[in-house]
Amino acid sequence: MSQRYSRILSRIVRSPFEKRRPMSDTLSPTTLRTEAAALWRLAWPVLIGQLATVGMGVADVAMTGHTSAAELAAVSLGASIWSIIIVTVSGTMMAINSVVAHEVGAGAFGTIPHSVRQALWKGLGVGVVAMLLANLATLLFDHLLLDDAVNARASLFVHIISLGLPAFAAHRALYGYSTSINQTKPVMVIALLGLAFNVLVNWLLIFGHLGLPKLGGVGCAVATAACMWLMLAAMVAWIRHAPAYRQTYPFTHWEWPHWPEIRAMLRLGLPIGVTYFAEVSAFGAVSLLVARFGVVEVSAHQIALNFASLVFMVPLSFGIGLITRVGQAMGENKPERARFAAWIGVAMSLAFALLSALFIAVFRHQIAAAYTSDPAVRALCAHLLLFAALFQLSDAAQVAASCAIRGYKVTRQPMQIQVLAFWVFALPLGCVLGLAPSWAPLAPAAPMAASGFWIGLVLGLTIAAVLLTMSLHRLSVQRLRGA
Template sequence: MPNSLSPANLRLEATALWKLAWPVLIGQLATVGMAVADVAMTGHTNAAELAAVSTGAAIWSIVVVTVVGTMMAMNTLVAHEVGAGSTERIPHLVRQGLWKGLGVGLVAALLANLATLLFDHLQLAPEVNRRASLFVHFISIGLPPFACYRALYGYSTSINQTKPVMVIALLGLAFNVLVNWLLIFGKFGFPEMGGVGCAVSTGISMWLMLGAMLLWMRIAPAYRSTYPFTHWEWPHWPEIRPMLQLGLPIGVTYFAEVSAFGAVALLVARFGVVEQSAHQIALNFASLVFMVPLSLGIGMVTRVGQAMGEGDARRARAASWVGMGMSLAFAVLSAAFIALFRHQIAAAYTNDLAVQATCVTLLLFAALFQLSDATQVAAACAIRGYKVTRGPMLIQLFAFWVFALPVGCLLGLWQGMAAAGFWIGLVLGLTIAAFLLTAYLRTLSNARVAEGKTA
């Protein structure tokens, strides 16, 4: 397509990307809304209980986001098959992807529970340590079904069926909020479990979402031509291995970023309940806003992957840069919103005035990194659409573990800046990642056009 970069085609690409992304966005917001509900509802108990949930959520966030990245290979693989018109292979890919998801989920649950041993070395109050460990133990029951759900999620979005994941995520959120209310506060005769109650609720919600996705696929006509459950199929390692080879670097990429944020949460814990709770609130809200560029990125994986499957490298390049532009446009708006309404955001999460005051400062840093955060996630997702995953992995490891975390430790621990010092380090890490990933995408997309290669 020589005119792939014409204004008319760019508008068409933007429309197509938004059509894919907006249901994903609502679904992502609903999924992250579970974590927001957990923190916000626990914040209205007491600061110690919020600190326990914040500490447990640091482990949960690292593990669950790594699972999301590892399972994202399904998005790319199915998108390429759709673009190439090879839909007969999709059912087999999905069946093997579910076996992969089961294994990934079980390993993730084991690692999450082992990670609670770190709490003994963080100088936590004994009750915060105990409650945070219980939080992780209960919420980890949702990891195996969640990993399988993400396999089906990738399949559904890559065949352009994004509205089902939106509806199912909203269902999960509604269930989570209701059961949170029952279990955190002990309503209608249920035990008053505090923050542990939201862990139980979230774990059960993951099972509910997997069941709802399976039911939707069974009855919706859009899945009939690629329906994966026509017969039983045992795991086949020669098929699962390339899925892991593609997905594990994405998982490590996600791990590099979220573990840096999670490590900061654990290190901030030593500064006391106020700093710890303020950090978690600011990070929680920033994560919620981040769902917009992430959803655009998920749409970009599908658009770029389908274009490359068709052998149209020019359209793949156009899809990449349209997505980058849309992500940046939103980032400008989100930065302004956070900066202007930071006091109201903090007050919505907690009644504790000391936590609010610290949180307001951290939200300024969250506003500052909106541009770089949106840029780096959009570029990384576009690169994945090309079936390239190792380069972004190395860039993220470099940005967050060579720069962000060491600078954060230098300022936060040794210069006495506490949580603010760590957030300065995170801003630097995101900025480095944004520049390097953008350069990588530019080189890769131009090379594909010049060479005419599709994989």
């Protein structure tokens, strides 16, 4: 049976011009298992680290919710800006993953320290720019007709938490370096350390325990900003002392910025940042548009989106591992192995997505009940979770394919596809179905509210999955022909 599956997969992995060549040992059941195991070893610590990072935001909202509604509103508003900024920064810094993975594959270990030092300079610049943009974004609060006290607290939250952005960007540079040399467990351990620190300092500062001032939601901002600097310090300390980093140790001497290399990293990283911004801002726009339909609609939407985001961490972790696997193979000038690794990663993501889709569809009522006891919210949330189940396969395929493409050091095409999928198709269709404007020729008779927006998201993710998968196929074949 395993040989039969191997033959089927070989038809997918091999390029068209290889049809007359004998099947390579690369496609044997043993090597299939070996590649899958290698990707899993990279992905599972990243997964736990991602969940721990998401857990910081969850802890902020959950703990502030026990103070007052005004404090919770301020933190929620501030966190909406913070989440968009850090996701964009994270994507922009991801160029170092591809750069170092290629250098590892090529055996160019002597150039890795230089690349990491330049990535740190880039991180410092990106972090400072992000800090300025976050503070400017608080001007949006003046146009939301907020209570003056909530506006002031939300703005103060952003002003304080933004102080952690330079540390966050520098940490992501070292994060990408570590994962690209196959060291993902430090990422997991440091993220868990950050989560524990964040929860402890939240407890101290939100509620004023142990004689410390009671800061409410602002305490969350202080805790998270301090946590970013702690995680950076912990990452530096780990790299300094762990033997695995000796061959590529980046802190041997001081080095000034080398602008041509930083510009090259920005050319790789900025399209990824724009891609992440397009996706998260589209989801954020949907949340704002759904809010006009009342508490039940917006609550059900947020719950369904929160659970879908947690499940998404698994294929995202596979994707981060794929950047390393594909990048290292291309660095070795082995495009056949890069293609093989890419499609194994896509297949593993789809396999998980099939299980998660079945789980969500079957247990959607229980999932909704775990979040809320309100019958109306539970019923609508269970309905929206059907859409979440429906887009599991396309969501997993698009993130795996886009990360595999980045492993080839190609980032602009995924950006163009994602912007097209979310801002040209998903959001406009969601507005037509959800809002039912009278001027739209295909608008329904009555607004579909949250359901209409989720239909748009399903379409957008499907378009992204199809186009990115086709793009990965063409790119991998081109690299094979070029070799």
